[in-house]
Amino acid sequence: MKQLTVYAVALSVSLIFAGTAASAEQTVIPNGSRPSKTASSSQFTGNVRHEPVFPATEEAPFSVSYVTFEPGARTFWHTHPAGQRLIVVSGQGLTGTWDGKIVTINPGDAIWCPPDIKHWHGATSTSAMTHIAITGMKDGKNVTWLEAVTDEQYQAK
Amino acid sequence: MKQLTVYAVALSVSLIFAGTAASAEQTVIPNGSRPSKTASSSQFTGNVRHEPVFPATEEAPFSVSYVTFEPGARTFWHTHPAGQRLIVVSGQGLTGTWDGKIVTINPGDAIWCPPDIKHWHGATSTSAMTHIAITGMKDGKNVTWLEAVTDEQYQAK
Numbered sequence: 001m002k003q004l005t006v007y008a009v010a011l012s013v014s015l016i017f018a019g020t021a022a023s024a025e026q027t028v029i030p031n032g033s034r035p036s037k038t039a040s041s042s043q044f045t046g047n048v049r050h051e052p053v054f055p056a057t058e059e060a061p062f063s064v065s066y067v068t069f070e071p072g073a074r075t076f077w078h079t080h081p082a083g084q085r086l087i088v089v090s091g092q093g094l095t096g097t098w099d100g101k102i103v104t105i106n107p108g109d110a111i112w113c114p115p116d117i118k119h120w121h122g123a124t125s126t127s128a129m130t131h132i133a134i135t136g137m138k139d140g141k142n143v144t145w146l147e148a149v150t151d152e153q154y155q156a157k
Numbered sequence: 158m159k160q161l162t163v164y165a166v167a168l169s170v171s172l173i174f175a176g177t178a179a180s181a182e183q184t185v186i187p188n189g190s191r192p193s194k195t196a197s198s199s200q201f202t203g204n205v206r207h208e209p210v211f212p213a214t215e216e217a218p219f220s221v222s223y224v225t226f227e228p229g230a231r232t233f234w235h236t237h238p239a240g241q242r243l244i245v246v247s248g249q250g251l252t253g254t255w256d257g258k259i260v261t262i263n264p265g266d267a268i269w270c271p272p273d274i275k276h277w278h279g280a281t282s283t284s285a286m287t288h289i290a291i292t293g294m295k296d297g298k299n300v301t302w303l304e305a306v307t308d309e310q311y312q313a314k
Contacts, residue, residue: 024271026254031245031265053267059240060269060293062219083216087289088188097183108188110210112217114181132244134291136217 029053039067043145045154046073046122056137063142068130069093074122074154077146079115082136086111086121093129094157095121096149102157105129120149186210196224200302202311203230203279213294220299225287226250231279231311234303236272239293243268243278250286251314252278253306259314262286277306 039048047070054064062082066089074094086095088109095111096102098118105111105121113119115138123129135142196205204227211221219239223246231251243252245266252268253259255275262268262278270276272295280286292299 024274025256026252026258026268026270026274026276028252028260028262029267029269031263031267034267053244054242054269059272060219060242060291062217062291064242064244064267064291085211085217085221087210087221095183095185099182101183103185105185106188110186110188110191110221111183112186112211113183115216117181117183119183132289134217134219134221 043076043078044069044073045076045148046070048073048075048122053132056135056142061137063133063135063137065133065135066130067133068128069121069123070128071123072125072154074149075120076148077118077120079118079144079146080113080135081115081141081144082138083115084111084113084136085134086113087132087134089130089132091129092124092127093122093131094124094154095119096153096156100156104157105131118146120153122149122154125155200233200235201230202233202305203227205230205232205279210289213292213299218294220290220292220294222290222292223287224290225285226278226280227285228280229282229311231306232277233305234275234277236275236301236303237270237292238272238298238301239295240272241268241270241293242291243270244289244291246287246289248286249281249284250279250288251281251311252276253310253313257313261314262288275303279306279311282312 037050039050049068051066056063088105088107093105191209194207196207206225208223213220245262245264250262
């Protein structure tokens with residue numbers, strides 16, 4: 001019985017160390033291992049593809065993803081409680097804020113949307129657009145979805 | 158005097174609001190407006206170009222940059238107090254950890270290096286490699302630089 005207990009303790013200790021080692025190793029998440037998703041029609045207008053790269057974690061509390069908007073596609077109006085950083089990687093897009101500003105965005109442009117600013121982003125009516133989105137997390141939440149961007153609002157540029 | 162005071166208060170209030178409005182607007186940092194830098198030879202071996210995209214800020218405490226390594230170029234050994242996320246965007250590269258593992262990395266691969274793990278990353282000996290680096294900040298610091306990766310360590314793959 002004593003020997004069994006010793007084995008059990010040794011096993012527990014080795015499992016704990018294995019767990020610690022695994023979580024503290026550098027990890028590679030290979031290309032092709034993160035399935036693309038079609039973005040929801042209750043949050044996006046038109047055809048939008050979402051490619052997750054990193055989830056928000058306790059150690060790195062921001063998600064990273066590629067998002068591709070077909071021509072005419074865009075997000076609904078929304079805000080981010082901890083802000084959002086975008087980097088355009090291809091195509092041409094638009095981003096608008098509730099104050100009425102709409103800006104054309106091109107590859108290499110970087111956009112900072114501060115916390116709680118109502119905005120939208122998407123493709124132009126004729127070009128697709130892909131951006132990286134790096135979105136902070138606050139109290140377990142990274143976005144508050146609002147109403148659709150109307151055609152009139154989208155075409156106001 | 159009373160009127161002057163009223164003016165002064167009104168001016169102060171309008172400045173405060175102007176300041177608030179400016180800092181709380183969505184901002185676009187255009188492509189071409191963030192000069193590339195040659196990485197320091199006391200932290201990198203070979204030719205490495207650093208293209209900053211976003212600095213770490215109070216609201217978004219992680220920097221974002223593109224880094225391009227010419228063939229054979231790599232970082233010195235280093236650790237990150239708040240971890241680092243990499244996304245390979247072109248070429249082919251290598252990343253190694255102090256436990257002796259070296260992994261080949263290709264476009265679309267995503268790498269998570271947890272806090273305080275001693276690692277290096279760079280190009281292969283024949284291909285250049287560009288990655289995005291998203292690096293967390295802790296207590297005002299995002300990296301601790303260590304010794305160079307020797308040719309023997311680099312060629313151990």
